[in-house]
Amino acid sequence: MNRTRRTDGVSGSRFRVQGTSVQGPRPGTGRTTGPGARPTPRRQEFALPVTLTEPLPTARTFAELAMPAPLSAALGAEGVTVPFPIQAATLPNALAGRDVLGRGRTGSGKTLAFGLPVLARLDGQRAQPRQPLALVLVPTRELAQQVRDALAPYARALRLRLATVVGGVSIGRQASVLRGGAEVVVATPGRLKDLIERGACRLDQVAVTVLDEADQMADMGFMPQVTALLDQVPSSGQRLLFSATLDRNIDLLVRRYLHDPVVHSVDPSAGAVTTMEHHLLHVRDADKDTAATEIAARDGRVLMFLDTKHAVDRLVTHLLSVGVPAAALHGGKSQPQRDRTLARFKDGHVTVLVATNVAARGIHVAGLDLVVNVDPPGDHKDYLHRGGRTARAGESGTVVTLVLPHQRRAVDRLMSDAGIAPRTVRIRPGEAELQRITGARPPSGVPVALAEPVDGRREGKGSAGRHHRGSVAARGRRPARGNHP
Structure with missing residues (x-):
């Protein structure tokens, strides 16, 4: 097969073509590039089964x-x-x-x-x-x-x-x-x-x-x-x-x-961003919920990922009850509800967006500087795309993953597959290190009212209609099951 030499517009990068190697920015400790970087395994990319055309020169403006x-x-x-x-x-x-x-x-x-x-x-x-x-x-x-x-x-x-x-x-x-x-x-x-x-x-x-x-x-x-x-x-x-x-x-x-x-x-992976920091926070089972709550109560917006719709709805209900303006985004929501939720998050009326993987792609929020994996993702691709909600277009950002004792080995493998060498620290709620990394602080404890139900169902007319602003707990609705994008 003919192969035509190609360049990719990025100094020092090579692309895999029929068995040649791929090299990009080396992951470092905490930040994915920079002083003290050490190589980590990169996942293999396919050998392109095509004749590659010489590209035109890059555009400066x-x-x-x-x-x-x-x-x-x-x-x-x-x-x-x-x-x-x-x-x-x-x-x-x-x-x-x-x-x-x-x-x-x-x-x-x-x-x-x-x-x-x-x-x-x-x-x-x-x-x-x-x-x-x-x-x-x-x-x-x-x-x-x-x-x-x-x-x-x-x-x-x-x-x-x-x-x-x-x-x-x-x-x-x-x-x-x-x-x-x-x-x-x-x-x-x-x-x-x-x-x-x-x-x-x-x-x-x-x-x-x-x-x-x-x-x-x-x-x-x-x-x-x-x-x-x-x-x-x-x-x-x-x-x-x-x-x-x-x-x-x-x-x-x-x-x-x-x-x-x-x-x-260009930019070989979502993790290879010089303005993005990655942290694994080792936490005890008994401390996980409190740590997630303190992170959510930070000054500034945060996007939090969990595995299931049920878990998302439970966390949102809890956060609202302790004074954190939060909203849920998952497959149980209608498209108009999803659109309203995103709009409220972007304009600051909601400071915490709690989501399943449905939000791992397609969300762009300017100035979002923290993504938290409350539940670690299932594979490295999910991690990269969750993390890609921050540090966009040259901005800085931090990706934090809460890791329980039984998850440590699996998460370490996931980081290796993603080509990322994160900073790892043991934390407990209320500690200065948790505050330093995430801006965590205790919530106000004053319940926040919600304009629409957590579980995404349509509200009825009258006092419980769409203008009702009572608490989530008062409704007593059960979350819908399953995840659908």
């Missing part, structure tokens, strides 16, 4: 890129002038119509890296009813909304129409939007499949297809739906595949759907 004038003006109006590394590397090639395989950590600016070429490609075109011209596939509802929000001002500048197609909201309303015509559809695989089966959407006019967070779609079991959708897209179209990791889970997509892609690897 957006102004030097060949984009429609209204799009360039919109970037300036938004204060966007200097591209992030993944954008600088991929935009020249994507704008030239090449297929792109891009690896960049979550929060590295991938949305504009694929969004700007999509919009530029469609400038001046108009979609027929039910026949979008570009498709962006994403794994979660939250990520779909984030992508749409990020692209909206630039789409408006070119008078292009965006449609979001996700579960949890009216499929009839979405079908109506598609009948009216939309140049770009941002979709989760399941809902798009349903709309196609209803005859509300066709993909035979799609000229540009984007797969965002491709590894997550594979991990969530969406691969059969994704490939079925890609089989309906013209093979002559442009394909842009972006992911935080490039491992064998997406080998099939690369082999089958990308044509001589230009490969860019």
Whole structure:
């Protein structure tokens, strides 16, 4: 097989191509790079089964890129002038119509890296009813909304129409939007499949297809739906595949759907961020709940992850009862409830967002500097994407994991698989070290009222209706079971 030498725009990095090695920033103690760093095992990435095309030079500014004038003006109006590394590397090639395989950590600016070429490609075109011209596939509802929000001002500048197609909201309303015509559809695989089966959407006019967070779609079991959708897209179209990791889970997509892609690897993993600190807090079983409560009561926002919806709802109920403004985000919530919860967290009305893995992708909250794994994640990918909610776009952040005695060995293996060497410390509630790392402090003890039920069910009318502001405990509702994204 022919292999073409490639560069990735990052000094000192090498990408695995047919058995060559991968090297990126070395993990250090606490911070993932820096003085005193020591090497840790890196997970193997697949040997790309493609001929790699020599990339175009990276872009230093957006102004030097060949984009429609209204799009360039919109970037300036938004204060966007200097591209992030993944954008600088991929935009020249994507704008030239090449297929792109891009690896960049979550929060590295991938949305504009694929969004700007999509919009530029469609400038001046108009979609027929039910026949979008570009498709962006994403794994979660939250990520779909984030992508749409990020692209909206630039789409408006070119008078292009965006449609979001996700579960949890009216499929009839979405079908109506598609009948009216939309140049770009941002979709989760399941809902798009349903709309196609209803005859509300066709993909035979799609000229540009984007797969965002491709590894997550594979991990969530969406691969059969994704490939079925890609089989309906013209093979002559442009394909842009972006992911935080490039491992064998997406080998099939690369082999089958990308044509001589230009490969860019920027920020090798979500853990390799110089502004992110990682801490394992060893805690006794009896102290875990109190430690989590004190962390939640800190001055500033925090995102906390637990394994199940039931555990999330219990923690939120407890935090509200001791004076911490908290809200739950999980698969038991309707999409409007999830949207309201995220809005309240972003505007500061809620300071603690407690979530299952449904929030590990697709949430961008500016200035979020602390993520806490109250329950350690099941694998290194979940850890990387949970942690990727902080230290975004060059900001600093801290990821803390509470580790019970029986979890220590498994969590150490997880850290090794993620290529991270965290700081490890034994803590107890009330200790200065816990306060230093997380800002923990005792809660006020004054109960906080809640505008809607913890468990995500609809409220009835009257005194218990949607304007009721009584305490969670007074309702006595039981959490719903299961986790559904």
